[in-house]
Amino acid sequence: MDTPSGGLVRSHCVGTTAVVYASDYLNKLSGEKIERECRRQLKCGCRALVIDFSDTKLVNSIGVSILLGIIDVAEKSGARIVFSDVNNQTVELFDMLGLTRHVVLAKDEQEAVLNLSRFETTPVVH
């Protein structure tokens, strides 16, 4: 079930993967909400993050900086991160700035979750 938390951010979990939905304009206000939600999900034990950009038309400089911060936090937590449904203009921006060196891009949320599930390890039972 989708849960709007920290104001306008929608998110839900698929196993140990958290899917967080970015808003139409990723700026300081919405970026900080997404960042808080990602941190919360990681703290709750999520091992992977999908940030879904299906509603996102524009990402500004602050948005980029915040996304880099999320990538940093995820890396430090040992969690993987995938951006899904990113529009062409934003893909070009992320490519140009080098964000795509640190995240995997997926066509949509489904593909992102599927992609991440391949890496999920089954606990070994002795």
Next chain:
Amino acid sequence: MEPSTQKLIHTFGALADLGQEIAGTGDFTEMVRTSLHLLLGTLALRRGAVVDCSGAGPLRCVAVWGLGEQAVNSFDIDEGEMESFLGCEIADSLVKNSSTANRFLTRHHDKLAHEGIELVVPMIVRGEVTGLVLLGGKASGEEFSNDDFETIRAMVRHIGVGIHTHRLLEQLAQRAGENRRLYDELRAIYRDTVRAFAAAIDIKDKYTQGHSERVGKYSEIIAREMGWSEEEVEGIQIAGYLHDIGKLIVDRDIINAPYRIDAKSSSELNRHPSAGYEILAPIRHPYADIPLMAKHHHERLDGRGYPDGLTDEQIPLGAKIVSLADSFDAMTTDRPYRRRRSFEDVVQDLRENSGKQFDGKVVAAFARAILKEVRGETKDRRITKMLGKSYLEGEHVETLLTDLIADLEADSHAKAQTF
């Protein structure tokens, strides 16, 4: 879109946002934090910090992203190192080039590299290093290009000026606050001096000691009840303290006569409002009209007062308030030739003389203020203290006051309809 065009649009957008952020009047720390985000996001730098180093000593972190605040604050800088930034090109501020003349980079090279800081850019305002911007590497893993350096230089300059301007405004606000405190202290000194004067005036009249102080307090209470501003209330309190200052020139024997004085002495005594005006007029009071309130506190609405025989609208409202406070205190304190009057008598006097001697609206305001104390609606019990606890006791007191207020308000309403 060509990557170079897109980069240009992205950078322009960030510069526009930065200008807006710096020109804003919002929270200072938030402004610096947002500015840092804009800089990092423009070139996709993974970490950074803005630090204050307006003097030698430890760096003070103002905003940080992707770095530990404690780690940033653990750096320190000396005067020589600050100066060494002044002659450096931005390319000399690369941590990997720390063999250059930049002494700060040389000394802290290993620690900076350990924290992932690749570039240390000084914020220079009016030829002085006011802070540093510590920057991590690009997310792309590429080296900084000359274009990147230009962008960083422009944005850091903006941030530096923003911080500097904010500090100047803070200093201005601090100085304004200090001036305000000094002004308040001066006003307190002025008030204390005036109260000392009031005591000096009252000492001359052995039967009315404390009269000026009480008139000041009654005047303040009435003015506050009438909705005057705090500044105006303070002013009328001063006028109350000083209303009888002209008595200083009246013969002590006339003031202290233990009987009703004759016409000649009365004429001498009646000079005191004008004399008071002459004493007070040359003084630059911090409040308006104090000399006029002293001059006209014996005027009556019906024109039978003195010194000028003014009528209703000609009499300043402040003088009407002081007049009522003065008469009320005269009626409610013992005099050499009579005992003070009962509260019932006083209310009757106020009722009969409203519209003749006193302004009905002023009387009604005073009655409301007394009623609030009688009903215990205010913590302030100053009127009761001045009159003595037993003076306002008894169930009839509340009725007297409510009836008086109702009658005066009805009169006022009728008068308004006539006009």
